[in-house]
Amino acid sequence: MRSRARHWSLAAQLLVWQLVALLLVLLVVAAITVQQSTSDFRSSRQTRMLAVAESLAATPVVRSELVEGGNRRALEAQLGRAASLSGARRVQLVGLDGKVAASTDATDIGTTATLAVPVADGRSWSGDLRIDGTRAVGGQAPVIGDDEQVQGVALVVEDYPPWSERLLGAAPDLLLFLGAAGVLGIAGAFGLSRFIRRQTRGLEPADIGRLADHQEALLTGIHEGVVGVNGSGVITLVNTSAQELLGLGEADVGREVRQVDLHPGVGDFLVAGGDSDPTLIVVEDRTLVLTRRRTYFAGRAVGTVTTMVDRSDLLALQSQVAAQASITDALRAQTHEFDNRLHTISGLVQLGEYDEVVALVADVTRRRTEISHAVTSHVEDPRVAALLIAKVTAASEVGIDLSIEPESRLERLDPAVSADVITVLGNLIDNALDATRSHGGREVSVRLAGGPHGLTVRVADTGPGIAPEDIDRVFERGWSSKPAGSAGRGIGLALVQAVCSRGGGRVTVTQGDHGAVFTASLGGVPAQEER
Structure with a gap:
């Protein structure tokens, strides 16, 4: 499988990478050179600036005239001579108040000087300063009068040269280093490429990478299941995870999807073509989320790639959350009903109609007792009974009679089974109430029938029913008879099917x-189709 469309040979790639590495090394060397030049400049100029400052501070004219009312012209002459001898950018004499008394820059006079050591300390200093935002090296020396008292300080400052100037000084050595290394790199890259090509039987890196990508990354290196299908509906790729999730094998690669023993929903999804949103499909005891993307080559669609992940654990958690949400919604409806009752009782008390209050409380108590008895006489599981009592109350609020058929009987269930029953029963009842109310x-x-080892749930409504052409689509995720944008649209029945x-x-x-009549079985009891 030797590729003929090579754009870069191995020797060229090695040379480019070596040149890139050399450039990086050159940048590092340049940075080190600039840093070293800066360090050398600092060490040499600190000593010079300090020597000039001490010499200036010891000048008799400075010692005698650096007092209030002194001869400024004489001081300026001394400053100019010090600047010309040292090459400093700025030379200043600072009084005891920290103000500039004389300077090579007339605009500095009267301003506060930038000092590293206060004037009153009376000691010398040299080092880095930042004056007007510019980094500089300076020397500072105290001016001592004839009375042995500090009269001020002499400050001598020189700017650091630009980094380009410092780098330019090292340019010849850097260019020589780069040229020698480039020649060695070209020779080394050519020899190394010939050696590697002999070891790899003439394959270029692109050929090796292509083989490794197809055989390792796509087939075994991806945790999600991956199935590739070409434009003719033939399976071209199945990785290890997809084989485990769908029960496929290596022998199925090259066969048409319709010829492979797959779940019907998965088969239809693989050959549908085009991009898709994440879709939930239950395959035996697994809950798979599949996503399909169209693939292109040279601008032409050549097939699709479908990825899939097992979300069984996530579904179990979603089932528990849905069960709790169903009970919460039902209890919220009861709260609304009791609020209305309490408001009525409050009004009757304010009107002094105490007999009516007693009658209303008795009626509420009787109604509560009747509902509880009607449910608990058929359902022994407390969680399912609580859900049904709340649903009966919610249904009565919208004028619907939710009844439990006389032959119903449900024993106490394990908590996990009870949670599944609540999810199934709650979603089926909510769906039935919505359909019944919309149809008038x-x-x-x-x-309900059964116990811990298997049970059947049947919910019948008086709604518009299900159109014959839609019966096979009712449990698809995203399908719904509700208007687009409705809360929970296309989720409830798909969740019921997944839980069952x-x-x-x-x-x-x-x-x-x-x-419509919905019949669900859990725990291995087959659902009988009833009318």
């Missing part, structure tokens, strides 16, 4: 006498 119906019935499938059961829908 008045009744929803629930039938995970537990070894299933959910079906049929057209009843007055609406």
Whole structure:
């Protein structure tokens, strides 16, 4: 598989990388050179600036005239001579008050001097200063009068040369180093490339990388499952994770998707073509999230690549959250009802209608007792019973009679099973209430049967039912009869199917006498299609 479209040979690539490395080394050497030049400049000029400052401070004219009312012209003459001898940018004489008394720059006179050591300390200093935002090296020496008292200081400052000037001084050596290294690099790259090509049987790095990418990264190096399908619907790539998730093997590569034993939903997804949003499909005991992307070569679509991940654990958590949310919503409806009752009682008390208060409380108590008895006489599991009591109350608020069929019987369940039942039952009831209310119906019935080892849930509504052409799409994630943008649209029934499938059961829908009938099984009990 020797590629004929080589743009860069191995020798050229090695040479380019070596030149890049040499340039980086050159930059580092240049930075070190500039730093070393700066250090040399600082050490030599500090000593010179300090010597000039001490010499100036010891001048008899400076010692005698650096007093208030002294001869400034005589001082300026001394400053000019010191500047010309030392090459300093600025020479200043500073009084005891820290103000500049004389300077080579007339604009400095009367301003506060930039000193490293206060005037009153009376000691010499040399080092770096920053004057007017410019970095400089300076020397500072005290001016001692005839009375052995400090009269001020002499400050001599010289700017650091620009970094370009410091670098230019080292340019010949740097260019010589780069030229010699370049010649050696070219010779070394040519020899090394010939040696490597002999070891790799003439393959260039692009050929080696292409083989490694296809064989390792795509097939075994990706945690998610990956399936490639060409434009004719033939499987071209299946990595190890996809084989495990879908039950495929190496022998399936090269076969058409329709000829492979796959879950129908997965098969349709693989050959659909085009890009897709993440889609949830339940395959046996796995909950897979699949995403499809179209692939192109030279601007032409050549197939699709589908990635998939197992989200069974995430579904279990989502099921528990949905169960708690269902109970919370139902309890919120009860709270609303009790608020109305309390407001009525408050009004009756204010009107002095105490008999009516007693009658209303008795009616509420009776109604609560009737609902609780109607549920608990058929359902022994406290969590499921609590959900049903709350749902009955919520249904009554919108004028719908939610009833439990007389033959219903549900034993106490394990907490995990109970959470699944709450998810399934809560979503089916909510779906039935929405359908019934939108169609103007008045009744929803629930039938429960079974115990810890398997149970069946049947929910029938008096809504518009399910159109025959939509029955096979009801449980698809994203499909819904609700208007676009509705909260929870296209999620509830897909979650019901996922929970049932995970537990070894299933959910079906049929057209009843007055609406849709949903029958779900959990724990291995088959769901009987009822009308």
